[in-house]
Amino acid sequence: MKTLLLTLLLGLACAHQSSVDISEELCSQLSGEWKTFYLVSTNAETISSKGWFRPLLRNVDVDEEGGTILFEFFVTIRGKCVGHRDRGIKLSDDRYLTSFSGKNEVQFVDVSDDYFVVYIINKDRSGNVNRIMGMFGKGNEADEEDFEKFLDLAREKDIPIHNIVNYINFDNCPASL
Numbered sequence: 001m002k003t004l005l006l007t008l009l010l011g012l013a014c015a016h017q018s019s020v021d022i023s024e025e026l027c028s029q030l031s032g033e034w035k036t037f038y039l040v041s042t043n044a045e046t047i048s049s050k051g052w053f054r055p056l057l058r059n060v061d062v063d064e065e066g067g068t069i070l071f072e073f074f075v076t077i078r079g080k081c082v083g084h085r086d087r088g089i090k091l092s093d094d095r096y097l098t099s100f101s102g103k104n105e106v107q108f109v110d111v112s113d114d115y116f117v118v119y120i121i122n123k124d125r126s127g128n129v130n131r132i133m134g135m136f137g138k139g140n141e142a143d144e145e146d147f148e149k150f151l152d153l154a155r156e157k158d159i160p161i162h163n164i165v166n167y168i169n170f171d172n173c174p175a176s177l
Helices: 002-013 024-030 144-156
Strands: 035-041 056-063 068-077 080-092 095-098 103-111 115-123 129-137
Touching: 024 056, 024 103, 035 144, 080 103, 103 144, 115 144, 129 144
Parallel strands: none
Antiparallel strands: 035 056, 035 129, 056 068, 068 080, 080 095, 095 103, 103 115, 115 129
């Protein structure tokens, strides 16, 4: 389950616009410390305060040669921060497969020095399919222009933006695992 979430995050981190070819330069750009800013899903319950898909990202490590990506993140369980590591397997230039909260195909759709956006197709343990888009960044908030771009990308994938959850406001987990 953790691997799926990480794969999802990695996939999103490596994409640019509709997708991004993951080059050595882009992998070094993605590798490092990140925080979850926003998630939006076709199923609002999935990412709600009682939902099961709520990763608080801390670090991404891309191994281009090995074809993997490692996500380090926290989830909050009964008010406690629990650390997780999820290793994703490269499917194509911009897609990874992870296993956090089911099976996740993670596609990187926009990447910059300050943020990245991933599009995730999550198949949960019950077989339900959820489409999720996440924005992850450096610092403590998203730039307004970058946030608007994230919303536009969610609209392009027909993900209802009224389901958005701001993770910046409630992330009280440690800075690293």
